[in-house]
Amino acid sequence: MMNDQCVSFNLDNNIFRGRIVRLDHVMNEILTHHKYPDNVAAAVAETSALGVLLADLMKFNGIFTLQMQGDGPISVLVADVTSEGKVRACAKFDEEKMHAAQVLRKTEGELESTPHWLGHGSLVFTIDQGKNTDLYQGIVDLQGKNLEECALRYFKYSEQIDTHLHLYLQKDGDVWKSAGILIQKMPTKGGLEHEITENPEELWNENKILMDSLQKSEIFNTALPLEDILFRLFHEHQVRIVKHTDYHFGCRCSREKLINTLSAMGEKDIDDMIENGKITATCQFCGQVYAFDKSELVKH
Numbered sequence: 256m257m258n259d260q261c262v263s264f265n266l267d268n269n270i271f272r273g274r275i276v277r278l279d280h281v282m283n284e285i286l287t288h289h290k291y292p293d294n295v296a297a298a299v300a301e302t303s304a305l306g307v308l309l310a311d312l313m314k315f316n317g318i319f320t321l322q323m324q325g326d327g328p329i330s331v332l333v334a335d336v337t338s339e340g341k342v343r344a345c346a347k348f349d350e351e352k353m354h355a356a357q358v359l360r361k362t363e364g365e366l367e368s369t370p371h372w373l374g375h376g377s378l379v380f381t382i383d384q385g386k387n388t389d390l391y392q393g394i395v396d397l398q399g400k401n402l403e404e405c406a407l408r409y410f411k412y413s414e415q416i417d418t419h420l421h422l423y424l425q426k427d428g429d430v431w432k433s434a435g436i437l438i439q440k441m442p443t444k445g446g447l448e449h450e451i452t453e454n455p456e457e458l459w460n461e462n463k464i465l466m467d468s469l470q471k472s473e474i475f476n477t478a479l480p481l482e483d484i485l486f487r488l489f490h491e492h493q494v495r496i497v498k499h500t501d502y503h504f505g506c507r508c509s510r511e512k513l514i515n516t517l518s519a520m521g522e523k524d525i526d527d528m529i530e531n532g533k534i535t536a537t538c539q540f541c542g543q544v545y546a547f548d549k550s551e552l553v554k555h
């Protein structure tokens with residue numbers, strides 16, 4: 256059974272669209288490359304589920320990146336998703352700041368929300384479709400009591416699309432899983448779709464209530480295919496499955512890319528990085544260690 260999947264669906268004769276995602280092995284692979292404390296692992300898992308949901312909604316050919324940055328104990332969270340279904344994610348955090356924040360709030364052992372750990376900052380996403388194309392970018396302040404609220408602000412203020420979103424996390428032993436579901440009103444072409452439906456608001460409210468009834472135990476039940484969950488929830492709303500997309504862990508780092516990045520530094524900075532005759536760099540996503548000779552990075 257494929258458990259790293261996003262299913263795209265429509266409801267009520269296509270006046271609403273949605274996505275449901277479950278990340279199982281992907282999450283485990285992303286997190287085994289790092290030794291994150293629980294709250295960082297949780298934030299990375301949540302960011303990955305949101306990243307896949309958003310990427311799956313967009314039509315693009317290239318790389319979708321969801322990035323959040325803030326002044327809190329976690330300073331950066333990144334998840335990127337390619338149009339071929341490769342997902343990778345990582346975090347930057349300050350252990351001392353994190354400890355201080357936990358002591359201050361006396362909540363050690365509890366998982367607080369992702370925006371709480373990030374502090375003041377922003378949620379940005381970009382779509383990079385390669386050379387000679389414009390970089391598409393969306394940005395919104397990190398405001399809200401949880402990551403769902405932050406993402407909903409983006410849809411409300413930037414896209415002006417009514418959206419309903421839930422994200423889920425589960426930890427079994429050391430293994431994390433994440434999942435999410437969203438529904439939204441289909442962007443209308445001249446309002447035609449809404450006119451032919453008598454009560455779109457009523458249908459929208461019904462669908463939101465049905466979506467709210469989804470239990471964490473259901474979405475993480477790997478014996479239950481995602482489309483079965485959708486039929487259980489929305490069988491009275493003409494749920495139609497549009498497509499399934501499989502996702503897997505994949506890093507895009509390479510020796511060549513790192514040579515390009517490191518070569519852009521000055522010779523003095525490169526000299527400062529030499530240890531035992533080599534310059535080493537570790538990929539922040541997959542942990543792969545690369546070692547270079549100075550002559551590979553400094554061309555005369």
Ligand SMILES: [Zn+2]
Nearest residue numbers: 506508538541
């Ligand atoms: Zn890598």
